[in-house]
Amino acid sequence: MQLHVWKDVHYIYVYPALPQNELRVLLNNKKVDLFTDSYCNVIPLDEEKDSNHLFIEVNSDQWIVRKDYRWKSTKVRDTDFQPGDILVASDNLNTKYSGYMGHSAIVVNNHEMVESPGGDISIIKAPIEKFIRHHPLYAHYRPVNRDLGERAAQYALQYYEQYEKNKQNGENKPIFSFKLSQSLDDPWEYVYCSKLVWLAYHHGADYSFKNDFLLFSPEDLFTNLKDNDDFEEIYRHEDVHFKLNT
Numbered sequence: 001m002q003l004h005v006w007k008d009v010h011y012i013y014v015y016p017a018l019p020q021n022e023l024r025v026l027l028n029n030k031k032v033d034l035f036t037d038s039y040c041n042v043i044p045l046d047e048e049k050d051s052n053h054l055f056i057e058v059n060s061d062q063w064i065v066r067k068d069y070r071w072k073s074t075k076v077r078d079t080d081f082q083p084g085d086i087l088v089a090s091d092n093l094n095t096k097y098s099g100y101m102g103h104s105a106i107v108v109n110n111h112e113m114v115e116s117p118g119g120d121i122s123i124i125k126a127p128i129e130k131f132i133r134h135h136p137l138y139a140h141y142r143p144v145n146r147d148l149g150e151r152a153a154q155y156a157l158q159y160y161e162q163y164e165k166n167k168q169n170g171e172n173k174p175i176f177s178f179k180l181s182q183s184l185d186d187p188w189e190y191v192y193c194s195k196l197v198w199l200a201y202h203h204g205a206d207y208s209f210k211n212d213f214l215l216f217s218p219e220d221l222f223t224n225l226k227d228n229d230d231f232e233e234i235y236r237h238e239d240v241h242f243k244l245n246t
Contacts, residue, residue: 004119004121005054006126006127006129006130006133006134007129007133008127008129008130013041013042013126014034014040014056017037017040017041018041018058019060020041023056023059025055025056025057026053027055028049051071051072052071052072054070055068055069071133079140081109081128082107082142083109084146084148084153085140085141085234086106086140087104087106087107087113087132087138087140088103089103089135089137089218089240090239090242091103091137101217101218102242103218104193105196106153106156108156112126112127113125113131114156114200116176116191116193117176117193118176121176122163122174123160123174124160136237138235138240139225141228142231148201149205151204151205152205156204159187159199159200173189174187174189177191178192180215184198184211185199187199193218194216194218194221198211198216209221218242219242
């Protein structure tokens, strides 16, 4: 069983939503109450320390899972976000290996993004802060034409909502995969992080980023954006770099 955990200023989110009677949650060694929204369990973050420890135990008829999560409280860069903004990082969970794969997401409103995080969950909508905290070596780009961004964001939202409906109907479509033979413009067989951004702009805004090889990687996305007159660079961490042309 795979859990996806992220946080914003006020809450910790656990996806997928699990029955509360199967969960035991400790935050900094204290039992905490939680509630469930439409797709995840939500833990109020009433007190965040300099160093934090979250323990989650899932105890059901099918499995017992225990997970530990640790983080330090760091200030997230203050900025504004608009629909269609693109976040692209050269680190992928571990900054030690920055430059080899990376990650990306598309902003859909002032505080949320849609991304393809990997594993058995193909598409999620989550707070932007999740991306920034997990991928501090990132760049932030905004389309000069605001309508372009809004149309791409609308497609990303509809794509996410249809994926959720597919799951409810017992269909796991699309599947997260880096399979080389997949079609870049087909949204329903396979998806990955930077392909999701490409699809949102291609199908939603009639704007296609150039692709040099089979996969449209985060490196390809970054290369398309960094010297592109159609996009404004809002922010770029000084250590954003890609070592491989993928």
